Amino acid sequence: MFCADINKIIPFSSVDGPGNRAAIFLQGCNFNCRYCHxxxxxxxxxNCMDCVPGCPTNALKNNNGKVEFYPEKCIGCDNCINICKYGATPRIVRLTSRETFEKICENLPFIRGVTFSGGECMLYPDFMREVFSLCKEKNLGTLIDSNGSVDFKKHLGLLEVTDGVMLDIKAYDFDEHIKVTDKGNDIVLKNALFLAERGKLFEIRTVIVPELFDFRKTVDDISRILSPYLERSNIRYKLISYRENGVRKEYRNYRMPNEKELNEAKDIAVKNGFNDIVLI
Ligand code: SF4
Ligand code: SF4
Structure with missing residues (x-):
């Protein structure tokens, strides 16, 4: 049985895929997106222990050099994550796939599906395969929210129990993708085509940051390469306005796109055949 480091479980979410879903956020990411919220x-x-004295309720303890988290004492003040200089949190729970499924089942009558997100959840493919296999026994929908950095072709067993993938495509141009995330995008684009070919590309997402990359070119290129697959199955294109909420201080100075720019992006996707477009 596989385990994962779980950052949080939202028992009912209406923004992580269709309907009411359990959303599970796994810890760790291999990109460094400037606008990560x-x-x-x-x-x-x-385990540097910097955050332990900053906890007002003693929910964190130094246990022989390992930070230990007592969830029942936590008031969610976020002092610890504000103190941490390493992009981490002490509020992690490590669960097996069975334990995770049991947590999902606590709200079974109220949800129609489960979404894995992160961090980058594809860093835990075997764990997700086990959880989703259990979910399918209960007829729950299964979605993955991914940055596309892990080759889906190598995880066909996971795809068999996954209804669809919500794929971030941060920028189409390789160098611009590095500028946004510190990493190239060869595998992201390969994944987009591979998933579209198999009817598993539920949604693509691009965060529009006008000063960071050429969003018009990105939306144009992405919607053009995916348009041949639209006849086979619907692909939603979610165009997301940059917002500074939760973003690290050093990256809060980008400006948000204005309405005209967002509509321009939408019109480009429409011109290339997309008709399910969400602006947020
Ligand atoms: S969020 Fe919880 S663990 Fe973190 S400092 Fe606040 S009370 Fe302590
Ligand atoms: S969460 Fe961050 S600040 Fe707290 S012990 Fe771990 S690395 Fe240090």
């Missing part, structure tokens, strides 16, 4: 999910705790 939950930067504390990026890295694993290195």
């Amino acid at each position: 939950n930067p504390e999910t990026r890295n694993h705790c290195i």
Whole structure:
């Protein structure tokens, strides 16, 4: 049975896929997106202990050099994640796939599906495969929210029990993608085509940051390469306005796109054949 480091479980979410869903955020990410709005999910705790004295309720303890978290004492003040300089959090729970499924089942009558997010949840493919296999026995929908950095072709067993993938495509141009995330995008684009070919590309997402990359070119290129697959199955294109909430201080100075720019992006996707477009 596989385990994962779980940052949080939202028992009912209406923004992580269709309907009411359990949303599970796994810890750790291999990109460094400038506009990441939950930067504390990026890295694993290195037990430096800086955050322990900052906890007002003693929910954190130094246990022989390892930070220990007592969830029942936590008031969610976020002092610890604000103190942490490593893009980590001490509020991690390590669960097996069975334990995770049991947590999901606590709200079974109220949800129609489960979404894995992060961090980058594809860093835990075997764990997700086990959880989703159990979910399918209960007829729950299964979605993955991914940055596309892990080759889906190597995880066909996981795809068999996954209804669809919500894929971030941060920028189409390789160098611009590095500028946004510190990493190239060869595998992201390969994944987009591979998933579209198999009818598993539920949604693509691009965060529009006008000063960071050429969003018009990105939306144009992405919607053009995916348009041949639209006849086979619907692909939603979610165009997300940059917002500074939760973003690290050093990256809060970008400006938000204005309405005209967002509509321009939408019109480009429409011109290339997309008709399910969400602006947020
Ligand atoms: S969020 Fe919880 S663990 Fe972190 S400092 Fe506040 S009370 Fe302590
Ligand atoms: S969460 Fe961050 S500050 Fe707290 S012990 Fe871990 S690395 Fe140090």
